[in-house]
Structures are given as structure tokens and as C-alpha cells.
Amino acid sequence: MTAKSSNVVWQQGRVQREQRAAIFNQQGATLWITGLSGAGKSTLAFQLEHLLTQLRYKAYVLDGDNVRHGLNNNLGFSMHDRTENIRRIGEVTKLFADAGMLAIASFISPLRKDRSFVRELHRQAGLPFVEIFVDTPLAECERRDSKQLYAKARRGEIQDFTGISSPYEAPEQAEIVIRPDTAPAASAELVLAWLREQGILRSQ
Amino acid sequence: MTAKSSNVVWQQGRVQREQRAAIFNQQGATLWITGLSGAGKSTLAFQLEHLLTQLRYKAYVLDGDNVRHGLNNNLGFSMHDRTENIRRIGEVTKLFADAGMLAIASFISPLRKDRSFVRELHRQAGLPFVEIFVDTPLAECERRDSKQLYAKARRGEIQDFTGISSPYEAPEQAEIVIRPDTAPAASAELVLAWLREQGILRSQ
DSSP states (O other), X not given: OOOOXXXXXXXXXXXXXXXXXXXXXXXXXXXXXEOOTTSSHHHHHHHHHHHHHHTTOOEEEEEHHHHTTTTTTTOOSSHHHHHHHHHHHHHHHHHHHHTTOEEEEEOOOOOHXXXXXXXXXXXXXXXXXXXXXXXXXXXXXXXXXXXXXXXXXHTTSSSSOBTTTBOOOOOSSOSEEEOTTOXXXXXXXXXXXXXXXXXSBOOO | OOOXXXXXXXXXXXXXXXXXXXXXXXXXXXXXXXXXXXXXXXXXXXXXXXXXXHTTOOEEEEXXXXXXXXXXXXXXXXHHHHHHHHHHHHHHHHHHXXXXXXXXXXOOOOOHHHHHHHHHHHHHHTOOEEEEEEOOOHHHHHHXXXXXXXXXXXXXXXXXXXXXXXXXXXXXXXXXXXXXXXXXXXXXXXXXXXXXXXXXXXXX
């Protein structure tokens, strides 16, 4: 028999998920907000980030602003590029969730197959994926039209505009559905309650 | 004069960086570990993640394991793809740092221009970028050769292998240089001390 060293050495490896959860006071997870342009996704995303941060949880919004101009600035709007756009965002949210964060993704993400792909990525990694459907009807989004995008799309000045000239496939089994005319603060509270119920947020 | 509503409403916007730093007890930052294959990058990365986590700081390792098989699984090893590999990783570390995390990137990243690009990304965003050069000489890396990669490269079974058949451009102004034969635990302590000195880590 050869004697093995009895020195206690740290075994190289990643920090365990439970250790991370204890420090973050939350389980890492992805909150995926989907809906039409103008539905209120960004408003909900930032309201939620604000609310969670006030409670000292660790959340971060990924949206067109910080992704399309950075990581995905070499992608256009062809079908291929849209799918690659969502794939990369899905992979990044997975890394955030694995790191212990609440990744809040706010993207139209109109295709069921693209969202299913991201859900499956998380499932395989044992990470919670929470699909949040902001269910504001097209007519209402078009009535608001704060960026005048629907008007442009109707005039044909924007091609492949979701809801007008490109499909939006509503989720069939979203974990959370935000009904039309729910105030942003109420929507955020609703998501918060759900996250607590699921044990994703731990009590302080 | 028209009367403005006096309701105090929450202004939509991202959580401020200082608010994040207070909750995370640290400034978000990227620790970019570069060096030859076998230099000890991964060992340092995980040792550092372990040490920081024990102290309740929030750190996460990005490496070949969780990036090449996910976000960058559609990239090969051509010069173009290597540059795109580092670009995407750079963008992701920037998102992590912006979120308040310590992103620990462990990649050979042999080209000065690619590392400079990532540094510049962070500079523009006002986020600390800490280049850590694990300065183990080629001869020593080749002597270790734990994965038998150098042997294969010498026999021509691996093309474009950094240090053998592809250049490694050592950093000229790395924030931290890990001298050969520094024990991993000592290297991690050295980085920790530096982060404290810079105020990136706050006291508990």
C-alpha cells in the first residue's frame, strides 16, 4: 500500500450552487419577459429590478439597450439572426443564473421555438426559467405606439414588424401572465410574490 | 401655466451602480486571466472564486467549459473565430461587471489587440478591467503538459497551438503579474490584496 498524503487541500472546482444561493439570499434564475412591442416589457423589467434591488436581492436587466449594442452588435434582423440573437441571450441568462443572479430578460422574442430552446437550456442546467408573458393586445400596443413604430410598420417603412408583418406566437404555458391594464408596480409585486412562493427568493 | 401632477412616481431606469455596489459589497469588475496553456490560469481562477466566495464576495468564473460549449459553440479556431470568441466573452464580462459581479475570465487570449479591445470596452463603460498575467514560461508549461497538448502540437497533431505554432503576445502593462512557481493559494491572496487596495472589494 502506498501512503496517500493526508494534507487537506482545496479541491479545484466551481463554487457549489447552494453555497452561492446562501450568499446571494436567492436561487439564481432567469425571468424571461416576452410580449409585443409597446406591451410594457421594459417598464416591468426595470420596475422589477428596482423592487428586487430595494429588497437587497441581486437582479440585472438584459435588454436591447445593453445587448444589441454590445454582444449582438454583429447581428441583423433576418430570421437566422433573430434566432441567433435569442440563442446568445439565452446562453448569457443561463450564465447569470448559474452565477446566482436573477437575470431579467426583456425581449419581444416572438417565436415559441426560440423561447423553448432557452427554457430547455435552463432545464438541462437545473436552473429555474420563468416565462412572463405581458399580454397586452395588439390593438392596445398600437394605440399607445409611443415610439411611432406601429405607424411606420403600417406605412411599410419597417419590414417584418412583429404583430403587423411578422408573427408573434403567444406563450401557451407561461409561468406568469400579466393581464392588460395591470399597473407596472402591481405587476412587479405579482412577480415578487410568485418568486417568494417558489422559494427562489429567500426571506431576509 | 399648466399644473403638473405632483404624484411622486418611480422614474423608469436602471439601478444605479453605487446602489448595486452597496448591496454587493464590492464594485463590479472584470478579472481577466491570460497566459499559455498549462500556465495555471484555471487553477488561479477557481482558487480565486473559492476564496472570494468564502469571504461572501460575488464572483463567477467564465472559462472554456461554460463558454465554448454554450454561448460560443458556433465558433471554431480560425483567426476570425478566435477574435469573435474573445469579443463575445469581453461583452459578457462587461455585462457581469455592470451587474455588480466580479467576472473572472480564464482564457489563453493570446493576442494583445483582442485583450485591448476588451479593456477598451470596460474603460468606455467606466468599469474596472484587471489584466492578470500568469507568467509561466513556455518550457515549464511544456514540461507539465498535463493534457499532453504540447506533445500533440509538437507532433503536428494540433494546428495553430499557442506558443508552438501560433503566437502568444505577453501583456506589457498587466495590472497583476503572477511570477512562475507562485503557489495557487498565494497567487489568489495576492489578487485579493490588490482588489482590496483598489477599493474594488469593500470591507465586511
